[in-house]
Amino acid sequence: MKSYIKSIAVLTLICAAVAVLLSGANAITAPIIEENEAAAAMEALKVVMPEGADFQPVEIGRYALPETVTEVYRAGGGGYVVTLETVGYATGMVILCGVDQNGVVTGAICLSSSETLGYEADYGAAAVGATAETVDGLDVISGATMTTEAYKNAIKDALETALILSSEEAGASGGAGTALSGAAAALGICGLLKGVA
Amino acid sequence: MKKNGNMAILIKGLLLENPVFVLILGTCPTLATTTTVIGALAMGLAAAAVLICSNVVISLFRKLIPETVRIPCYIVIIAGFVTLVQMFMHAFLPELYDLLGVYLALITVNCIILGRAEMFAGKNSVGKSALDGIGMGLGFTLALLSIAVIREVFGSGSFAGMEIPFLRDHTVDFLVKAPGGMLVYGVMIALVSWLTHGRAPRKKSFSCAGCASAAYCSGSCDGAGVKEEA
Numbered sequence: 001m002k003s004y005i006k007s008i009a010v011l012t013l014i015c016a017a018v019a020v021l022l023s024g025a026n027a028i029t030a031p032i033i034e035e036n037e038a039a040a041a042m043e044a045l046k047v048v049m050p051e052g053a054d055f056q057p058v059e060i061g062r063y064a065l066p067e068t069v070t071e072v073y074r075a076g077g078g079g080y081v082v083t084l085e086t087v088g089y090a091t092g093m094v095i096l097c098g099v100d101q102n103g104v105v106t107g108a109i110c111l112s113s114s115e116t117l118g119y120e121a122d123y124g125a126a127a128v129g130a131t132a133e134t135v136d137g138l139d140v141i142s143g144a145t146m147t148t149e150a151y152k153n154a155i156k157d158a159l160e161t162a163l164i165l166s167s168e169e170a171g172a173s174g175g176a177g178t179a180l181s182g183a184a185a186a187l188g189i190c191g192l193l194k195g196v197a
Numbered sequence: 198m199k200k201n202g203n204m205a206i207l208i209k210g211l212l213l214e215n216p217v218f219v220l221i222l223g224t225c226p227t228l229a230t231t232t233t234v235i236g237a238l239a240m241g242l243a244a245a246a247v248l249i250c251s252n253v254v255i256s257l258f259r260k261l262i263p264e265t266v267r268i269p270c271y272i273v274i275i276a277g278f279v280t281l282v283q284m285f286m287h288a289f290l291p292e293l294y295d296l297l298g299v300y301l302a303l304i305t306v307n308c309i310i311l312g313r314a315e316m317f318a319g320k321n322s323v324g325k326s327a328l329d330g331i332g333m334g335l336g337f338t339l340a341l342l343s344i345a346v347i348r349e350v351f352g353s354g355s356f357a358g359m360e361i362p363f364l365r366d367h368t369v370d371f372l373v374k375a376p377g378g379m380l381v382y383g384v385m386i387a388l389v390s391w392l393t394h395g396r397a398p399r400k401k402s403f404s405c406a407g408c409a410s411a412a413y414c415s416g417s418c419d420g421a422g423v424k425e426e427a
Contacts, residue, residue: 007266014258014270018277025281029288036291 045073045081048107048124049098052079063164066157070094072165079106080165082158088150090114095151097127097158101166105130108155115147123151132159206325210332217340218389222308226300227341228378234357237345238338239293243286243301245334247278248310249327252318254278256326259319271314272305279305309337340385347381348372 045055054076060069071083078101085094093113098106108124126140135155136143143149216222223244230240254274255262262270283301286294294301304310313333318326350356352372354365371377 003263003265007263010261010263011266011269011273014262014273018273021277022280022284025284029284032288033284033291036288040291 044096044109044111045098047109048096049075049079049081049100050107051100052077052081052098052106055081058165063168065161065164068154068157069161072161074165077101080158080162082161083111084154084157086150086154086157088113088115088120088147089145090116093120093147093150093154095154095158097155099158099162103131103159103162103166105135105155105159108158110151120147120151123148127151127155130155130159132156132163135159203325203328206328207332210329210334210336211339212336212389213393214333215336215340215389216309216312216333217337218386219393220309220312221386222312223337224382226303226307227344227382228375229300230297231341231345231348231378231381232352232373233296234342234345234349235293236296237341239290240297240300241334241338241341243282243297244304244307244310245330245338246282247275247304248313248334248337249330250278251275251310252313252326252330253323255314255318256321256323262319267319268311268315271311271319275310275314276305309333344378344381344385348378352377 042055045052052075055073056076058072058074058080060072065072066084068084068086069082070085073081075081075098079099081096081098083094083096085092087093091114093115094111095108096111097108100106105127108127110120110124113120123141126138127135130138135152138152141148141152141155143152210216212219214220217224217227226240226244230236251271251274255271258270279302282304283294286297286301313329317329321329346356350361350364351369354361354368369377372381
């Protein structure tokens with residue numbers, strides 16, 4: 001019985017000592033890791049929108065955006081970078097897509113995926129310059145496979161998100177808006193918006 | 198040189214008892230992280246740091262740790278050091294952290310580290326355990342580096358990311374794939390065996406005494422259980 005108690009006590013003490021040591025290390029490293037990750041996220045935003053700067057997160061819960069949208073950043077000079085999580089052949093295909101104030105795709109990258117061939121890493125280049133009208137005519141992401149269909153739909157969702165947000169912001173400011181908001185009005189996308197004061 | 202002298206303990210891990218080429222331990226990270234020299238060096242040094250620290254701490258508390266819970270205690274200590282290395286690498290060397298991926302966390306279950314804790318640090322002084330950790334850690338790092346140099350130079354035509362003229366246009370792609378890694382690994386084992394002229398310890402040289410798996414393998418190393426193939 002005594003040996004059992006000693007075994008339990010020693011193992012418990014070792015676990016407690018390791019936990020204290022790790023909590024100290026975490027206190028030192030966590031802020032640095034957070035800073036690094038924020039910087040890496042900003043780098044990724046610059047990849048899909050090279051001319052963008054001063055990216056600010058958008059509170060997406062206020063808008064009726066496509067289900068695939070998980071995060072949106074507004075660029076200081078206009079335009080949006082949209083993070084989308086979609087399902088191709090497998091789940092968890094995460095795509096980052098930049099759309100400028102004219103509704104043109106400035107870049108797209110696949111942040112992570114479990115697709116079988118891994119070609120989705122190269123699809124972004126094909127999407128550069130696409131608009132809501134031309135996205136269906138892209139050769140590389142034609143939609144012939146489950147992966148390319150999911151990728152193309154994600155680009156469409158990013159374009160739609162940019163239209164919705166641009167239109168909403170133009171409405172809120174009462175201004176003339178950008179080419180994007182004009183296009184949104186013409187397409188009747190404003191009807192998708194939730195009533196926001 | 199005295200068999201149990203400090204110098205013998207330090208250098209045995211480099212060749213005669215090299216954990217990768219002679220003891221055939223740590224095969225998974227060996228094959229997975231040797232496609233690049235940088236990745237192999239980072240993995241080797243991370244594992245060596247954990248090995249040295251865990252050997253010292255386990256040796257320090259070897260008289261306090263009860264026999265019945267020694268393996269859980271060793272695992273908690275090793276996992277603690279691995280997590281420390283992970284945290285600091287994530288904070289200060291994020292590119293290497295991303296490069297090593299899941300294999301960094303898997304150092305916790307690396308056979309070399311638990312093997313040295315069980316077979317050496319749990320029975321020897323702190324100083325000797327530290328020397329054993331340094332020797333085995335260096336041996337592991339050098340083994341990974343030697344395989345990585347061959348695989349990256351001839352498989353990718355580069356060295357530590359720097360492209361090599363001529364070789365970059367004549368790569369043997371097979372070498373950076375898993376079967377290529379296994380082939381290079383096998384050739385290196387044969388080379389080390391040839392270099393040591395059979396002086397490296399053979400399976401029979403390892404006694405079942407002190408082996409964590411002795412109770413489960415029926416004493417095959419002592420010839421009592423499963424028979425060795427001819």
